[in-house]
Amino acid sequence: MKRIFRRCFIALCFIISAFSAEAQFDNIVNKTPAERYTALRKFIDLSISNGNRADGYKSLETLKQVAIKHNDQDLVLETELMLIMLNREAHKDDHKQHIMDLHALITKSQKAGNKQIHIRARRFLAHLYWYDTQNYERAFEEYLTIHPMLKKISEKDFPEKAYFLTQIGEAYYFFADYRNAINFSREALTVEVIKEQRGVHNLAMNTIGLSYMKTGLLDSADSYFKKILQHVGIDDYNVWKGIAQGALGQTAYLRGKYDQAIPLLQANVNQALIISDYDQAARSLTLLSDIYFRQGKISEAEKAMLQARGCIAHSGMKKPLEQLFQVYGKVYAAKGNFALTNVYLDSATHMRNLFEKDFNSMQMLRASEKAQLQAHRADMEHIAAEKQIKTLERNILLTLVLLLLMVALYFYKTYYYKTREKQRIVNDQLKKAEQELTFATIQLEEFTKSISEKNLLVEKLSARYGMNESEETVLELQKITILTDEQWEYFRSLFEQIHTGYLSRLKTKLPGLTPAEVRFMALAKLNLTYKEMASTLGISVQSVRVIRHRIRKKLNLPEEADLKDVVSTI
Structure with missing residues (x-):
């Protein structure tokens, strides 16, 4: 009797647990995506983001069984997406498997006609490409595939629509395509958001403001940052207030x-440290240290520098180091430690070159072109297939004529695609040449700008501390601006890209020029002053004049003739 009672008790417990498991999912099963959005977000927070993997897998299995029992196929797909998310949290290094699982889910959701799972799976795939494998080109391909689908679905059916648009805008901002960053973020602002997504509009306005700031439209940037201060909720007030400040x-x-x-930057630092956003704190501290330096408060500048360096160490983000190293160079120059000045200025240049190499916006351009080409080909094939089917249905008695037409169409399409492909290759080559020329122009401008800035720094420091040109301190500072042979070679390659054949024509027209005179003519082509030429060549201004005099003599130029006219005609 006791045994029977025990078995009944166990069965009763099992039934009760089964009913309780189903009861907790009543607000999820057989609901629309919008109706179960809030409940699913809470479930994700509890089962995936809480760090307890075993409980997470158990909860997902229970939810899947409930979904299968109630024949809720959309919820089954939802649990499969959440399982991939949990697997990614549990096995972060298994990128290949996560990507394969997402591709399988994308195919399954397409067959099932589930648009919201299809979009979310592709967005998560873009997230993996971006953050886990740093394959930015593939990430942009996914974003560009998602965008047309987002246009066809309303925010009522897809509450995350605004958030996904802001992510695309942020991606463009990351690659310095500020026009697209603004466009996508503005599109996000036109989408209504639910309570749980209210911070999305602040994120979009912040991206727009930062984009305007990068393009020098500071008044427009301020207008969006001030809108953020007017658009904060109770829970996130301090966070967004600090970001806007x-x-x-x-x-x-x-x-x-x-x-x-x-005070605005300090308020941002204080709030960023509260929420452990060390990257944001480091950026504001770097600006504060530069401000203190400009105000002559060297000790306060050093204090802010050290605090910024500590925040960068905590965040692991190295981007703020470029500007921070520049401030280090200024401070140590002011203190007379020119060895460390050189070290930090070189480090700043190295960091800038490193980030330019790692985050090349050309990846985004190639992804955009590839996605557009694939979409165009797919549209053409779809149109051709429909046309063939309709033609066959309407002209079943004219099979032979239709076959001839199809053969003719095949040859036409083949010729069309070959011609189009050749034109595309030509266009790509032209674009590549233009991009290389633009890049070389920017680099050469930065090269000459660097010479002017370093020369100006020497003059300012000399003026500030009452030093004359004969003093050893000034001579040490001037060494910063002298270019090495290696730097001259780099300069020569950039110069040849912009002024193609100039040096060759110079040697042909003036075969007797010395290397120093050739360099003078190259720098003269860039309209550098004699003082800048002297700093760059590591000689005195008088020596530059002597070189100019020798060239004039070799050219038999009269005194009233301008050497610049000769430079411009070569």
Whole structure:
């Protein structure tokens, strides 16, 4: 009797647990995506993001069984997506398997006609490409595939629509395509959001403001940062207030309004440290250290520098180091430690070159072109197939004529695609040449700008500390601007890309020029002043004049003739 009672009790417990498991999913089963959005977000937070993997797998298995029992196929796909998310949290290095699982789910959701799972799976795939494998080109392909689908679905059916648009905008901002960053973020602002997504509009406005700031439209940037201050909720007030204050502090810094910038940047630092956003804190501290340097507060600048360096170490983000190293160079130059000045200026240049290499916006351009070409081909094939089917249905009695037409169409399409492909290759080559020329032009401008900035730094420091050109300190500073042979070779390659054949024509027209005179003519082509030429060549201004005199003599130029006219005609 006891045994029977025990078995009944166990069975009863099992039934109760089964009913309780189903009961907790009543607000999820057989609901629309919008109706179960909030409940699913809570379920994800509890089962995937809480760190307890075993409980997470158990909860997902229970949810899947409930979905199967109630024949909720959309919820089955939802659990499969969440399982991939959990697997990624549990096995972060197994990128290949996660990507394969997502591709399988994308195919399955397409067959089932589930648009919201299809979009979310592709968005998560883009996330993996971006953050786990750093394959930015593939990530942009997914984003560009998602966007047309987002246009065809309403925010009521897909509550995450605005958030996904802001992510695309952020991706473009990351690659310095500010026009597209603004366009996608503005599109996100036109989408209504639910309570759980209210911070998305702040994110979009922040991206727009930062994009305007990068393009020098500071008033437009300020207008969006101020809108954020007017558009914050109770729970996220301090976070977004700190972000907006930091952004307004940056625009004040760029305007040179340092007294206005300091309290805003400091407020941003304080809030960022509260939420452990060390990257944001490091950026504001770097600006503060530069402001203190400009105000002559060297000790405060050093304190802010050290704090910024500590925040960068915590965040692991190296991007702020470029500007921070520049501030280090200025501070150590002011303290007379020119060895460390050189080290930090070189480090700043190295960091800039490193990031330019790692994050090349050309990847985005290639992804865009590839996606557009694939979409165009797919549309053409789809149109051709429909046309053939309709023609066959309407003209079943004219099979022979239709066959001839199809053969003719095949040859026409073959010729069309070959011609189009050749034109595409020509266009690609032209675009590549233009891009290389643009890049070389920017690099050469930065090269000459660097010479001017370093020369100006020497002059400012000399003026500030009352040093004359004969003093050893000034001579040490001037060594910073002298180019090495290796740098001359790099300069020569950039110069040849912009002014193709100039040096060859110069040797042909003036075969007797010395290397120093050739360099003088190259720098003269860039309209450098004699002082900048002297700094670059590591000689005195008088020596530059002597070189100019020798060239004039070789050219038999009269005194009233301008050497610049000769330079411009070569």
